[in-house]
Amino acid sequence: MGKFEKDAKVLLDAIGGKENVSAVTHCATRMRFVLNDEKKADVKTIEAIPAVKGTFTNAGQFQVIIGNDVPIFYNDFTAVSGIEGVSKEAAKSAAKNNQNPVQRVMTLLAEIFTPIIPAIIVGGLILGFRNIIDQVQWGFWGGQTIAQHSQFWSGISAFLWLPGEAIFQFLPVGIVWSVSRKMGTSQILGIVLGICLVSPQLLNAYDVASTPAAEIAKKWVWDFGFFTVRRIGYQGQVIPALLAGLSLSYLEIFWRKRIPEVVSMIFVPFLSLIPALILAHTVLGPIGWTIGQWISTIVYAGLTGPVKWLFGAIFGAVYAPFVITGLHHMTNAIDTQLVTDTGGTGLWPMIALSNIAQGSAVFAYYLMNRHKEREAQVSLPATISAYLGVTEPALFGVNVKYVYPLVAGMIGSSIAGFLSVTFNVTANAIGIGGLPGILSIKVKYMLPFFFIMLIAIAVPIALTFFFRKVGFLTKAEDELMVDSQDEALAVAEEKATVQVGTVAEVKSPLTGRVKALSEATDPVFAQGVMGQGVVIEPSEGLLTAPVDGVVSVLFPTKHAVGLITDQGLELLMHIGMDTVNLEGKGFEAHIKQGDKVAVGDKLISFDRDVIKEAGYITETPVIVTNQEDYQVDTAEQLPHEIKRGDALLKASKI
Template sequence: MDRQAVEQIIEAVGGKENIAAATHCVTRLRFALKDEGKVDKEKLENSDLVKGSFSANGQYQVVIGQGLVDKVYAEMVAITGIGEASKEEIKDAAAQNLNPLQRAIKTLADIFIPILPAIVTAGLLMGINNILTGKDIFFEGKALIDVYTGWADFASIINLIANTAFVFLPGLIGWSAVNKFGGSPLLGIVLGLMLVHPDLLNAWGYGAAQQEGEIPAWNLFGLTIEKVGYQGQVLPVLLASYVLAKMEIFLRKRIPDAFQLLTVAPIALLVTGFLSFIVIGPITFAIGNLITNGVVGIFDAVPAIGGLIYGGLYAPLVITGMHHTFLAVDLQLIGSIGGTFLWPMVALSNIAQGSAAFAMMFAEKNNEKLKGLSMTSGISAWLGITEPAMFGVNLRYRYPFIAAIIGSAIAGIVITLRGVMAPSIGVGGLPAFLSIFTEFWGVFFIGMGIAIVVPFVLTFIMAKTRKKKEA
């Protein structure tokens, strides 16, 4: 590890005196700085180790790259003497600089990011199931399992494994949310699983049961409470988790230690459970349906405008961190209508950012550092990780970022007009087609082609035009 290069990074962020806390993720150094005004961005990005930098959610983040970032961080700790901070500690330190809206967005991100690996894994497994069960992929009018029937049960098991994360989604969210709000994660799991208990009417069958007038109910001292589960729902378990965590904290402060084991968890779960089925669940279920109907209504009424706006604005939302809020909307759509039409546009946005970065590799042949960075970050973006391309190349030169937005917006319009949907969230990038319903593969491949060609061509043309003007 080049110690001098690491020292240059430290100096560029204002010196060790300006670092309140620091940690790292898969690709980036994450700083909570006392004063971001002291950052010398030009000096920072001139470092051979740095692929880009940006400020988001109260953290100053320096893109280093996968595999190298942990070595840079270890060397930085050795040089500065700062203690290795956990991600939670850095987030807490950075939260001091956030406004209420940013804190709300950060809270959602902190809840959903830990469960994302399970969701993405489910998406990839569903992709395998799509290949096995989708018609017209290998045989006209038939699926692979129709021709080779011995694979049918194999596909069925894969589908069961893949669906588990969505069937028990409230359990995953309950674990993460209660942990975020300061309660016991185990109680969060119990709360989430309680909301999808087999004794409850499955949420996916609620509409049919309502039409037939066969909704089971409890009679609680004259109060009728519907025995409905919340499979695939996001809002009920989020609010219930908040109530559970705050109640647990309240009780722990007031009940002597000797009695906490026998009283805190039972009281907290009992009260939260009753509130969930009587008040929280019905209200948030209705709100969730309103949100779903609103989003679906907009895209049904003006799909081209919806595709243009979301397809084009997703990348700018990443800069602000607001893209994390749409993960909850994706999960709500999957739980309510069986799929999401938003995530496919996210995948195309990632591809577009990678294509723009690749164009810079050909447009700036004489800049060896930029060529190498463009190639590696472009590959990363095409595999679903866009930060190196977005912050290391495209935003630095601006016009590649604009070209990527244009390409992503056009691709978004095309796939939205044709109603492309995904049954789950998968890996955003070239592998994304695996997580798309097979009947939409054809139009999605057209969208991928647009996201590859348009940003590349526009970036290349703009780069050459700028060079002519400068000459």
């Protein structure tokens, strides 16, 4: 009998049987199912399976968190079920069948915008800093701004114009590149097409409205004798860039299938780029421009019209569920279009307020459960993350799980959204979310936004306490408390016979910058679901053994490895996020599963440039997965720079 055969049988029954499984695969820590009917999955039974650490659904996949034993569990599951596993990409493809057309479009938008969000956030933050330097008038300086009072800060503002304007002026380049990356076509062609949309040889999109039509017809056209084409750029435009990028990718895919490989290098790029460029400037660009203006006009009307209070209340309430479903990525395009067309966006302030409201709800939950170690370890980092604009840990770790904090946050966010549009609060652009979001707000709206922030903090906290006291929507937590009490008794009986006090020292497997695990990008790691530890941003591409032990798991794609020591300490190191998609490209393993290793032995070499060029991050969680047996503490205060072999963690047997 396999190690997990019994658990695998229970899981098969709990997900609705073999006939309910459309596809199954796994990554370094999770079983990933595409189910024909997700309603048949008995989540409570699944999460009660000893080997299961939790479940969640994302992008049409029902994911069951197992831990670093997932390859063994997967083998036992396929054996008892008779279901042949598929690749992760095949599973993702099958998962699209569980999505309606709107969800598929939103998923596509999410996958296109995700790689460029860091640049957009940086651009918004830079504009926010310049906003403070250039526009806030200080009474003790006679009404002068910082830039007017200080030549140094005036120079800083002028210098910051370069990256701030570059990000938004040349945003179409990033969008077309990201489309090419997502579609698996030539990224350099995407970059070239993007440049052709924002070339200095074109009339800047920001100057079109102020340029007379007669001047455009005379100076800003390509004249082909019997017809002309307007020579207008698409700086800051989102939809034209999306349509142009998609046309380029589909043309390249079309020609790849029809042109012999021996001459494809010559003809495929030419027959893809030139028609896409023509379409961009004659059809898709003008259409996209018009659609973008329609969307921004409609949203702007909602933000400024006679029922703007209702629009603000509804958007404030539904934004958190948007994050849960992934629909929130569509707001990036709308925000950017609003900035282009109206000089600012009223959506971003409400998004920042929603971050704050959900963070406040989970903070209230933390205050109520701060003496429960496991709950506090999840809820406090989730609070900090949400207050800084990343709400996934708060939503998936606490609020969605227990429902009533989610509803309290939604109500607080709704009230804040109502007030935000009532006072016409506007941001310069997309910036950092949460509490620092005030930096992206236009100066004249900063004071009302500050008071609305206080409401977004106070209301969810008060409602979370109130809902818990009266028992409103607390059924999920009440049931979990009963189950936890039974589990606690069993664990206490088992641990009564185990000697405690043994301390294991974990060395750093990487050179780089180490920070708290709660700052990990992946919410499953950030919430501590997989275990406790840290996350390291490597500056070199070599992972070494942090302890003496045995290689318990080596993932086939070589991006993750697990170790177990003679004392029973179990470690997992996961290089990058979603790097399983690289299928081993850029990774070289120096060990195999079952090998004995000593501290400092080479485990995996990896090419950081390959990972980054593919659009993934290299941050590496180093975690103790059997956290129920060990108390994990960091060797030094975080964050700090670290070298391979330096003291990283101390794990004490409990």
